[in-house]
Amino acid sequence: MPLGHYLVLSGLLFAIGTAGVFLRRNLIALLLSVELMLNAVNLAFVAFGRQWGAVDGQIITFFVMTVAAAEAAVGLAIVIALFRHRESLNPEAFTSLKW
Amino acid sequence: MASDALLFYLFATITVAGALMVVTQKNPVYSVLSIIAAFFGLAGLYVLLEAPFVAVAQIIIYAGAIMVLFLFVVMLLNAPREDAAEWDRSHPLYRPMAMRIGGALAVLLALELGWALSRTTGLAAGIGEDRPAVSSVEELGRVLFTDYMFAFEVTSILIIAAMVGAVVLARRREE
Numbered sequence: 001m002p003l004g005h006y007l008v009l010s011g012l013l014f015a016i017g018t019a020g021v022f023l024r025r026n027l028i029a030l031l032l033s034v035e036l037m038l039n040a041v042n043l044a045f046v047a048f049g050r051q052w053g054a055v056d057g058q059i060i061t062f063f064v065m066t067v068a069a070a071e072a073a074v075g076l077a078i079v080i081a082l083f084r085h086r087e088s089l090n091p092e093a094f095t096s097l098k099w
Numbered sequence: 100m101a102s103d104a105l106l107f108y109l110f111a112t113i114t115v116a117g118a119l120m121v122v123t124q125k126n127p128v129y130s131v132l133s134i135i136a137a138f139f140g141l142a143g144l145y146v147l148l149e150a151p152f153v154a155v156a157q158i159i160i161y162a163g164a165i166m167v168l169f170l171f172v173v174m175l176l177n178a179p180r181e182d183a184a185e186w187d188r189s190h191p192l193y194r195p196m197a198m199r200i201g202g203a204l205a206v207l208l209a210l211e212l213g214w215a216l217s218r219t220t221g222l223a224a225g226i227g228e229d230r231p232a233v234s235s236v237e238e239l240g241r242v243l244f245t246d247y248m249f250a251f252e253v254t255s256i257l258i259i260a261a262m263v264g265a266v267v268l269a270r271r272r273e274e
Contacts, residue, residue: 001107001147004222009111009144011212013118013137018208020122022201028127028173032134035165036118039141042153050148053230055242058153062243065160066254070261072165076172077268083176084271089127 006047013040027079027089031072038068106147113140127173131166138162149232152239 013036020033042061049057079089086093117137124130138161145154216222233239243251 001103001226002223003226004216004219005107005111006144006148006226007216007222008213009114011209011216012115015205015209015212016115016118016122019202019205022205023122023198026127028169029121029130032121032127032130032169035134035161036121036137039138039161042157043141043144046145046148046150046153047226050150050227050232051230053227053233055233055238058150058233058239059243059247061150061153062156063247063250063254065156066258069160069165070257072168073261073265074268076168077265079172080176080269089176 003047003051007044010040010044010047013037013043025090025092027082027091028076030091031075031079034075035068035072038064103147106143110140110143110147113137114144128170131169131173135162135166138166148226149234151234152236 017033017036017040020036021030024030024033042064045057045060045064047057049055082094083089114137117133117135117140120133121130121137124133138157142154142157142162145151145157
């Protein structure tokens with residue numbers, strides 16, 4: 001398979017993730033969309049690593065996974081703390097700091 | 100070669116369909132389940148790219164650990180539906196406009212990425228045809244613990260910070 005196919009798929013996934021961040025009104029769905037974007041980048045890394053016969057693409061993928069795990073843990077903790085305050089997952093409910 | 104293309108399109112379809120379901124489902128539980136389907140498609144693509152260890156890590160870490168964490172929180176909070184409805188009624192005009200602009204930005208991003216890819220040369224040849232794939236776990240581990248040693252250690256600090264942060268944030272305030 002040509003490298004271009006993988007890159008198109010990766011770009012498509014990233015755009016879908018971006019659309020999710022913009023369109024969804026649920027904090028957990030927003031976090032899931034961010035995970036989608038991270039995975040799109042992972043796919044591009046592995047595809048480029050395969051293209052150049054290098055191992056680095058796969059290594060970076062592990063680091064991205066680790067960062068994603070940390071992000072999910074902290075993000076979900078924040079979601080739980082916010083839900084305790086407002087009984088809602090809608091980002092529009094958390095505008096106390098908005099000017 | 101032909102079966103490769105067939106498998107690529109199969110896994111790509113699974114991945115894109117899963118990703119679209121994540122964005123379009125109203126119920127977060129369905130969103131999490133569809134993203135797990137997308138991750139399985141991605142794992143298949145990693146196998147096609149001759150990166151089996153990444154594929155296994157994708158299943159075990161992403162679909163197995165991170166998504167279970169998400170599912171756990173979704174069920175813990177017991178807020179299955181997107182509660183945009185009452186907000187929409189009070190502000191009938193504002194929300195759709197914001198959503199339109201956001202959707203337009205996402206489409207713009209896709210168009211820009213497509214344009215950049217269409218201007219790039221050398222993408223039509225088969226992937227890595229002239230270079231052997233590096234897929235042995237031994238080589239992965241060697242590079243990870245030599246060239247990327249510093250990044251590896253920094254990652255462990257990151258995980259400790261995330262763990263402490265999550266515990267502090269989610270703890271109930273006693274007073």
